[in-house]
Amino acid sequence: MAEFTMELNDEQKEVRDWLHGFAADVIRPAAAEWDEREETPWPVIQEAAKVGIYSLDFYAQQYFDPTGLGIPMAMEELFWGDAGIALSIVGTGLAAVGVLANGTEEQIGTWIPQMYGDANDVKVAAFCSSEPDAGSDVASMRTRAVYDEAKDEWVLNGTKTWATNGGIANVHVVVAVVDAELGSKGHASFIVPPNTPGLSQGQKFKKHGIRASHTAEVVLENVRIPGSCLLGGKEKLDERLARARERAKAGGGERVKNAAMATFEASRPAVGAMAVGTARAAYEVALDYAKTREQFGRPIIDNQGVAFQLADMRTSIDAARLLVWRASWMAISGKQFTAAEGSMSKLFASETAKKVTGQAIQILGGNGYTREYPVERMHRDAAIYTIFEGTSEIQRLVIARTLSGMPIR
Ligand SMILES: Cc1cc2nc3c(=O)[nH]c(=O)nc-3n(C[C@H](O)[C@H](O)[C@H](O)COP(=O)(O)OP(=O)(O)OC[C@H]3O[C@@H](n4cnc5c(N)ncnc54)[C@H](O)[C@@H]3O)c2cc1C
Numbered sequence: 001m002a003e004f005t006m007e008l009n010d011e012q013k014e015v016r017d018w019l020h021g022f023a024a025d026v027i028r029p030a031a032a033e034w035d036e037r038e039e040t041p042w043p044v045i046q047e048a049a050k051v052g053i054y055s056l057d058f059y060a061q062q063y064f065d066p067t068g069l070g071i072p073m074a075m076e077e078l079f080w081g082d083a084g085i086a087l088s089i090v091g092t093g094l095a096a097v098g099v100l101a102n103g104t105e106e107q108i109g110t111w112i113p114q115m116y117g118d119a120n121d122v123k124v125a126a127f128c129s130s131e132p133d134a135g136s137d138v139a140s141m142r143t144r145a146v147y148d149e150a151k152d153e154w155v156l157n158g159t160k161t162w163a164t165n166g167g168i169a170n171v172h173v174v175v176a177v178v179d180a181e182l183g184s185k186g187h188a189s190f191i192v193p194p195n196t197p198g199l200s201q202g203q204k205f206k207k208h209g210i211r212a213s214h215t216a217e218v219v220l221e222n223v224r225i226p227g228s229c230l231l232g233g234k235e236k237l238d239e240r241l242a243r244a245r246e247r248a249k250a251g252g253g254e255r256v257k258n259a260a261m262a263t264f265e266a267s268r269p270a271v272g273a274m275a276v277g278t279a280r281a282a283y284e285v286a287l288d289y290a291k292t293r294e295q296f297g298r299p300i301i302d303n304q305g306v307a308f309q310l311a312d313m314r315t316s317i318d319a320a321r322l323l324v325w326r327a328s329w330m331a332i333s334g335k336q337f338t339a340a341e342g343s344m345s346k347l348f349a350s351e352t353a354k355k356v357t358g359q360a361i362q363i364l365g366g367n368g369y370t371r372e373y374p375v376e377r378m379h380r381d382a383a384i385y386t387i388f389e390g391t392s393e394i395q396r397l398v399i400a401r402t403l404s405g406m407p408i409r
Pocket of ligand 1: 210
């Protein structure tokens with residue numbers, strides 16, 4: 001029987017310390033500047049590529065850590081450095097996961113290297129699922145993909161929104177409707193190769209937080225892509241659609257995981273880990289401040305009102321990390337998520353980050369409210385965790401439906 005331990009092994013500690021060093025020395029010093037500029041921090045991504053942090057190899061190594069803790073540990077450290085810059089570094093991973101989850105070996109080998117580029121010429125990728133009228137309600141997606149059999153091409157039309165790296169990506173992964181009558185079961189994912197005519201960036205959003213990460217609309221106007229760009233291939237799609245039609249005819253309402261949902265499901269604990277990183281960063285600033293700031297002739301941490309807040313902050317952060325680690329361990333060990341433990345970890349960690357960063361501002365008083373101190377930025381950044389990859393309400397809905405046995409549509 002395997003020995004139970006909560007300790008990271010030597011290799012994990014080494015990776016963690018290396019990432020922490022990069023976050024402390026490269027990411028954090030650049031955080032305020034790129035937040036103000038609201039631009040993709042290309043030099044930092046390039047630096048990450050040079051040392052091997054921005055590459056598929058690195059994420060694959062972390063992903064295949066048999067304990068499941070490789071990815072959450074990496075996310076926590078990078079996002080501890082700065083959420084906006086870290087998202088610019090890991091955002092490509094969402095598109096890569098889309099290809100890994102649904103693509104053939106050939107597609108994985110062809111497209112993932114083009115998503116990252118190399119250290120001398122870094123590239124980014126975008127995963128485009130959300131639309132103006134289809135956010136939480138993925139099934140109401142309107143972007144259409146129509147097959148032109150004569151040319152063996154797919155033709156995409158529609159507007160995607162909120163795409164991280166949308167429009168600046170070398171490779172876009174686009175989820176589109178191939179059979180409108182099947183709802184979310186009639187969706188498929190496509191690769192839009194670099195410089196494909198018809199794909200353009202719509203508006204770039206000016207955001208509340210994670211401002212170093214580029215978020216934009218992606219407009220698709222008669223975008224023609226080769227048949228080989230359908231992830232998983234036509235045969236597999238036809239089989240899947242045939243099964244879905246059979247089930248629809250038989251009135252079956254069982255859970256069906258479509259391509260986009262599978263991608264989101266796999267990435268939820270990782271988002272929880274990002275939130276833990278931001279929360280921990282704010283907590284550390286608040287703890288240091290509370291120990292050194294004096295009022296009424298003593299450090300403010302001598303007041304129970306302040307000390308207890310810090311105790312609660314640290315307790316919530318550790319609890320969030322444990323939920324994230326449990327879900328990540330379950331995922332790698334092939335355990336069934338019978339209580340939606342992945343969604344649970346994302347829900348708790350993201351709400352914790354929002355709360356803890358707000359408490360950090362309070363502990364820093366007036367200073368906390370200014371851009372002279374990082375907790376103001378961390379609080380703005382933390383708000384994203386309860387929104388993207390499924391809002392907190394949607395996580396609760398998924399958990400509740402899993403517990404009750406109701407179908408998740
Ligand atoms: C910075 C940023 C980056 C993003 N990156 C990407 C990306 O790379 N790719 C991508 O495809 N998408 C991305 N998204 C989109 C993100 O996943 C969506 O914003 C999110 O899923 C919510 O959708 P929505 O914004 O349309 O909100 P809505 O779905 O309109 O929700 C509005 C409110 O209603 C609540 N609500 C909705 N339905 C229910 C319900 N059934 N029960 C209870 N409450 C409900 C929600 O919880 C929320 O509070 C990003 C978003 C942001 C802000």
